[in-house]
Amino acid sequence: MILVKLPAALPALALAATAALAGCGTSGAGGPGSGGGDRPTVVTAAYPLDLLVRSVGGEHVTTLNLAKPGVEPHDLELTAKNVAAIDDASLVVYSKGFSTAVDTAAKEQAGDRAFDVSGPARLTPTPSVEPVGEGDAEQHHADDGHDHGSEPGAVDQHFWLDPQRYAAVATAVATRLGQVDPANRADYERNARAFSGRLTTLDRELVTGLRSCPRTELVTSHAAFGYLAQRTGLSQVPIAVSPGQEPDPAALGRISSYAKAHGVTTIYTEPLVSSDFADAIARSTGARTATLDPVESITDRSAGGDYFAVMRSNLSTLRTGQGCS
Structure with missing residues (x-):
């Protein structure tokens, strides 16, 4: 993995980027974590996690993927706007070790609003x-x-290439979203089951x-x-x-x-x-x-x-x- 260039002084970056929040599509009238309106804002930094959150969250969440298409997500460099989006998010879904920059920002800016999926993904050492x-x-x-x-x-880190591991992460994300937004817990769980069902079909096709x-x-x-x-x-x-x-x-x-x-x-x-x-x-x-x-x-x-x-x-x-x- 290419070591990620980490912006110095993340807290300072967040302060410098406060005015840029509106351009992120994650700003809200309330304080940090309010997102757009009453919907939780969930930040990710890789396409597989963004897809999972959109599939599980459905209409109840606003999502923001910090990784641009075509960019190796391991190489992600966070801008001041990115750090501010993490600071303002209701939830940051990431896998510890995938990006050094995201790991640091999740810890320093999101705190207990950061959800590390490496546990439910059951990551193993790369041989x-x-x-x-x-x-x-x-x-x-x-x-x-x-x-x-x-x-x-x-x-x-590539747990999504095993549909069973990907499904386990979907279930865990649904549980975490239900904690952030209890009113829509049943929908998150239902969406996770639907997403997992598609993964089960794919898994069967791959194995067969x-x-x-x-x-x-x-x-x-x-x-x-x-x-x-x-x-x-x-x-x-x-x-x-x-x-x-x-x-x-x-x-x-x-x-x-x-x-x-x-x-x-x-x-x-x-x-x-x-x-x-x-x-x-x-x-x-x-x-x-x-x-x-x-x-x-x-x-x-x-x-x-x-x-x-x-x-x-x-x-x-x-x-x-x-x-x-």
Whole structure:
């Protein structure tokens, strides 16, 4: 993960941005947390969380996603206006560790109005995968005796790529919204069940569609697909742990050897991450490349207009790349 540039003196930024609140679409006549009118204002900083809040909150909430389409959300830099929006929000929904800037602003500006979803998402350490020799891949996890504390992105944040984890977060967000706005608790719970139902259908399609793949090794640009791989019986082999990591030539050579030894025919790139290293491995192994989208953002280059469409496109891409029948 690329380290996020954190604006200095967040409280000062918030004060400097008070006049800018109206442009955020989150200002209200009351004090902090009043949002627009009587509706709670919920701030997020990543598309999957924004979609979830909109789906669960429905007509009862005003939402603001601080991450612009097409921007790697790990790289988010908060402006004074962003910090002021967090300060004024009824609720800030975030996943601790996804963005250093958001983590700090949530703690310093939102306080008990911040809701960290990393618990209900059941996040796990991102493995550092090092193909060894010609045939084996050795995965080192955070509890294996090695020090992973200094590795940015040591925890895999991409829980939404496992529909079951995503559904668990939807339930937790509905509960938290019910605490913020008790009058509409039943609607939040109902909306969460509907959203989870769509996720259950998607989960069934993924598991069934990837059940019979002869090639289970998933060589990806970075370690974003661990939960998806685990859920569908595949094995993630990332070229880099985080988008900002540049593997050295020896590491690229090991992954190329691993891909050849395991008959890997497709190397997966991502829309928001450079494909240079994936392209190099594809050339050295004779494999093709295909785009696998971690759905961190929706742009005009996305394979669909929302999470569900892109995930089904991912399923089609994987079935072709892994030779599934």
